Amino acid sequence: MGLFDVTRNTVSNWIKDGLRPSDGGVPYVFNGAEVKRFHDAKRTTGSTPLRIGQFKCFSCKERVFPDTKSVEKRVLENGGFAVRAVCFACAAIVTKRVNEIDCDKILDCANTNTSLEALDEVKDQIPAGIGNDSDLIDEVCYFINDRILHEWRQFAGRWSVKTVSAKIAAIRRFEAFCSGKDFSKVTKKDVSQFREHLKSSAESFGEDRLSVSTVRHLVSHLKSFFEWLIVQDRFHDLDRTLPGYFELPKKFSASALSGETRPVPTENEASQMIELAPAETIKERRDRAMVAIAFLAALRADTITSLRVRHLDADHQIVVQDARRSRTKNGKSLRIKFFPVPPIFVEVVVAWKEELIGLGYSDDDALFPDDKHFSGTIDRSQSPSISPMSSTHAVSSAFQSASRGINKNFSPHSAKHFIGQLRLKICQSLEASKAWSVNMGHENEDVTQRYYENITEERVSEIFEAFHSGEGVPVEDMELMLRYHEHELVPGTPEFERAKWLVLERQNRTL
Structure with missing residues (x-):
């Protein structure tokens, strides 16, 4: 209703x-x-x-x-x-x-x-x-489990709409595999057969092939659902070990050898993206500012499009990520200090906010409004404030336009990878590294290292060239530096500190 x-x-x-x-x-x-x-x-x-x-x-x-x-x-x-x-x-x-x-x-x-x-x-x-x-009827529709799924959706209110949709899709996939079987009658055989089906889908090369990442997510969603299901009143007869039967072999947890690394801009390329981005129209200036703020605060595309004017505090060099008003990952609220990027990023973002205020925008209006609001005077008859855009398409298009000027194709998420790799270059102490990770919205440094400081194949080649060139560095120190770049050392340990010192010393010699 x-x-x-x-x-x-x-x-x-x-x-x-x-x-x-x-x-x-x-x-x-x-x-x-x-x-x-x-x-x-x-x-x-x-x-x-x-x-x-x-x-x-x-x-x-x-x-x-x-x-x-x-x-x-x-x-x-x-x-x-x-x-x-x-x-x-x-x-x-x-x-x-x-x-x-x-x-x-x-x-x-x-x-x-x-x-x-x-x-x-x-x-x-x-x-x-x-x-x-x-x-x-376009597809087979099963009804028997709808009521329990409705109850589960009330429990699932703890997650974002996107996450709930992904979990529902996984549950429906399992239900279709079992031909609409009542969940109260699911057996270990059903689960193990579905697991084997997913494994074979990931190992095949046909049109129905699933990526290892997709298989892992499907299994994770289903395991979570059945952990909830077996404790519900009407499902006490279910085998309590069912969730464990979704577990995949260890090889599915191992990182796959990627054929192509995700492109991440260098500091010079990032600056050129802003310098060469078109800025003749108000829409182009908005797009350029969206690209700049992605680097300035390491923001996701969804967060960028949901920001309000009040969320940019230029005087204190802060971007406020308010989970109550913005779309943020895992509902995190942060006060993000500007990262130490070239001044042009700050200049572009601040100039954009000043332009909006000059056009009559208020603190509660969208910082990056939809194109339709740029024509004519501001219409507040329908709403007292201008709402943010609902999709991230404008951010993706802005990155495509900005990177086209340097003959590249960088995605919005490349900005977070850029900031993650900049940490290796700038942070000189454990405390600074920790502060950097917190400012990126990560609870610990492991997340920053694992996802945003991946060493590139080019960097590995450089290190090995140095090994073979015999620059007077002991083999033990060379191996230690390589382990440091591969994130195999535990932060805070003597090995980690020596490796970090060796890397910094080597970088200073090459400057």
């Missing part, structure tokens, strides 16, 4: 017209695919003539059979007839022109308090929108 903004009567009317509840329980539970099928079918029958007692409500866009007590007859100026009534779904007035015979039938129902649906119910009549023909 909330999703479609309709009343309970409308839902009841949909059920009469062919919308199938998932089971016989109450309150009603509906499968999303079934709701889509029903409304798709209603759209395909939109041109079907109305039945005798059926009215088209132009307020709620429904075909309805009004309450017979509300029916009134009207005689038109040309001698024809019309019948008016009240839509039971939205209480709007519905009117229908009819011939004399149909008018008498409708009035007869009103006089005898008989439902208008009874006027033309014949065996070969297909009610509008019922749509149960097999050719209208």
Whole structure:
């Protein structure tokens, strides 16, 4: 009812017209695919003539059979007839022109308090929108587990909408593999067969091949779901060891040998992206500022598009990542200090905010508004503030445009990798490294090292060239430096500190 903004009567009317509840329980539970099928079918029958007692409500866009007590007859100026009534779904007035015979039938129902649906119910009549023909159903739809999935979704409110959608997709994939089997009857054999199916999909080379990362995520989502399921009242008979049967072999946890590393801009390339980015129009200046702030605060694309003007504090060189107002990963709120990047990044972002304020934007408006708000004066008639963009497409396009000027193709996430690798160059102490990671939104340095300081193949080649050139460095120190770059040393240990000193000394000699 909330999703479609309709009343309970409308839902009841949909059920009469062919919308199938998932089971016989109450309150009603509906499968999303079934709701889509029903409304798709209603759209395909939109041109079907109305039945005798059926009215088209132009307020709620429904075909309805009004309450017979509300029916009134009207005689038109040309001698024809019309019948008016009240839509039971939205209480709007519905009117229908009819011939004399149909008018008498409708009035007869009103006089005898008989439902208008009874006027033309014949065996070969297909009610509008019922749509149960097999050719209208695009995919097999299973209903038996919908109620427990509805209960799980209430538990899943702890996660973001995107995460919940990914988990639901994994659960539905498993359900389809088991041909819609009731989850209360799932066995260890079912789980192990699905696990083997995923393993073979990852190891195949056909069109249905799944990446190792996808398989790991699917297994993680399903294991989490079944850990919740086995403690629910109606599922106590399930084997308590089921979640463990989703576990994958260790090789699926190992990092795969990538054929191509993700491109990360150098400091010179990052600066050139801003310097060469087009800035003739207000849209181009907005795009350039989005690229600049991605580097300045190591922000994700989704966070960038959801920032408000107040979130940029240029005086204190801070970007506020407020999880209550912005879209942030894992609901994190941070006060991010500007990273030590070239001054042009700060200049571009600050100039953009000043331009917005000059155009009449306030603190609660989007820092990077949609293009449509750039034409004409600011319209606040619909909302007191200008809402942020809902997608990240503009950020991706901005990066494509900025990197095109240097004949590269960098993604928005490359900015975070750039900041992660800049840490290796700048941070001289454990405390500085820790502060850098915290400012990136990471709870510990391991996350920064694991995901954003990956050593490139070019850097490995440089190190080995140094090994073979015999620059007077002992073999033990060479091996120690290589282990440092491969993140094999534990921060804080004597080995780590010596390796770090050797690397810094070597860098200073080459400058």
